[in-house]
Amino acid sequence: MLKHPTRRWLAGLGVAGALVAASASPAVAAPAADIELYFQDTTLAADSPGKSQALRLFADQPAVLPDVTVRYDYRSLAGKVTLADDGNAQCTAPEAGVLVCAETFEVPLDEVYGEQTEPVLIAPTDKAKLGDSGELKISLQVAGKQRGSYTSRIRIGEGVxxxxxxxxxxxxxxxxxxxxxxxxxxxxxxxxxxxxxxxxxxxxxxxxxxxxxxxxxxxxxxxxxxxxxxxxxxxxxxxxxxxxxxxxxxxxxxxxxxxxxxxxxxxxxxxxxxxxxxxxxxxxxxxxxxxxxxxxxxxxxxxxxxxxxxxxxxxxxxxxxxxxNGTDLEAIGDTVEGAAGAVVTATVGFRNNGPATLNYIRGDMSVTYLDVDVPAGTTAVEVPAECAPRSGNGTDWGDFGKPGARAYRCLADTISVAGETSTGDFRLRIDKVVPNAQGTILVNAKCECEGGFRDDLKPANDRALIVVNADSSGGGGGTLPITGTSTGLIVGIGGLLLVAGVGGYLLAKRRRTHFVA
Known part of the structure; x- marks a missing residue:
């Protein structure tokens, strides 16, 4: 799948810091957005400075959460642990055993990796003893509305x-x-x-x-x-x-x-x-x-x-x-048809024909860059969130997911498994019926960027056509999308716990739209 170029989500033992949601959707979370919370259980050594932990937030669609407030209730361990701001949040203690922290900035969410709020420092007091254990009850408010809760565990252990x-x-x-x-x-x-x-x-x-x-x-x-x-x-x-x-x-x-x-x-x-x-x-x-x-x-x-x-x-x-041991990336085009005023979906992308898998995960870079030119007579009304308008002066990376451009540059995911396919949907409005109107998709596009693939085994198949209202007499035509197996079991073995900041493997919260494998 394609991804945003600024994603940097390993930060110490926490995870990703600045994840910017890029989408044609509104910037504020839609009412239907489902927000999930997670806060890791914590074991503290008695007489230690404590540990910094952060609340993880996930959503089922890209969103930016305004006016986020997190309430931490640790009254079950009153007198034995303390919680305090360990970041840039504005925190108050309205009562003993309760900490309320307001985020200084909006919190952007991605439906795959999520985001974390500002961390808090959890520390034992001099009254904490081995074996002490209690609940940390967390509640989330967004723009004054309750949006979720989670209960975590804190216990006191022996330091080694x-x-x-x-x-x-x-x-x-x-x-x-x-x-x-x-x-x-x-x-x-x-x-x-x-x-x-x-x-x-x-x-x-x-x-x-x-x-x-x-x-x-x-x-x-x-x-x-x-x-x-x-x-x-x-x-x-x-x-x-x-x-x-x-x-x-x-x-x-x-x-x-x-x-x-x-x-x-x-x-x-x-x-x-x-x-x-x-x-x-x-x-x-x-x-x-x-x-x-x-x-x-x-x-x-x-x-x-x-x-x-x-x-x-x-x-x-x-x-x-x-x-x-090299590999061949092959462009995938599409052929669609419709009357004037209709909106059609062109599914385009690329297939890794192997024999090698491309893995750029540790560098957090796109395995390839794709250029998409929109067919004449059509307007791109919806594009993958990893695609930005492209012109003779370059690419406007700040406008990911922006519709209406004539040409786009798209980023791929950080891994492309041999034998699998990555595709994304361009929703095209047919403004005028132009028989055999052709656009193109180019894989391995030249880009002065990090990442990308420059040693393709078969450059001849790097370009494919996007054809709208193909001439039935035989002109034009494109390569139909190739389906592949899910690449959910990829990335780097630590990803089973990827949101714990240990690696990047087994992404369960896969993208439901955009370029997916």
């Missing part, structure tokens, strides 16, 4: 400190195998009773192993839970066996990392899966467990533990992809 092992440089060819070390060190002063490795792997990194203590989505590894205790000052290690998909682009690079976290922190984070509507992960069906070497002690019952320094929890793998 995990660190990831050294980074690795590896190499493999498309379809080839490689081994990746996985090492974790307890750099704190207390034993860590169980650890979880949560993986953020590029789409091409696959595994055939199915350990019983790991979670998978098809042939992608999501997380592994280790019940070994790691004493203070000691490290544990294991080895992962990976394989690059045969559709990996080459030469190139693939990246992956693992974040180590306590059981409690993973439980807080993983609770997002179902709320995000992500495709379910399955526990490995194999009889063997993946274990950490030199760890004879096993997990014992204890208070929840939380990591007090998440900045050093990562280990990463940089894989050089050898060999040569």
């Amino acid at each position: 400190d995990l660190a990831g092992g050294p980074d690795s440089k590896l190499s493999a060819a498309p379809g080839g195998s490689f081994e990746a070390p996985l090492t974790v060190v307890n750099v704190g002063e207390k034993a860590v009773e169980g650890v979880v490795a949560f993986f953020d792997l590029d789409y091409s990194i696959r595994t055939k192993e199915r350990f019983s203590n790991c979670l998978y989505v098809e042939d992608h590894l999501l997380a592994c839970q280790f019940d070994e205790e790691i004493p203070a000052g000691e490290g544990r290690t294991t080895t992962l066996n990976y394989q690059l998909g045969k559709d990996t682009y080459a030469p190139g690079r693939q990246y992956g990392n693992a974040e180590f976290m306590t059981y409690a922190d993973f439980e807080d984070l993983f609770g997002l899966r179902e709320d995000a509507g992500a495709r379910a992960a399955a526990r490995g069906t194999g009889s063997a467990k993946l274990t950490l070497r030199d760890a004879p002690q096993k997990l014992r019952a204890a208070a929840a533990q939380t990591d007090t320094d998440r900045g050093n929890n990562y280990t990463s793998w940089n894989i050089t992809v050898t060999g040569k």
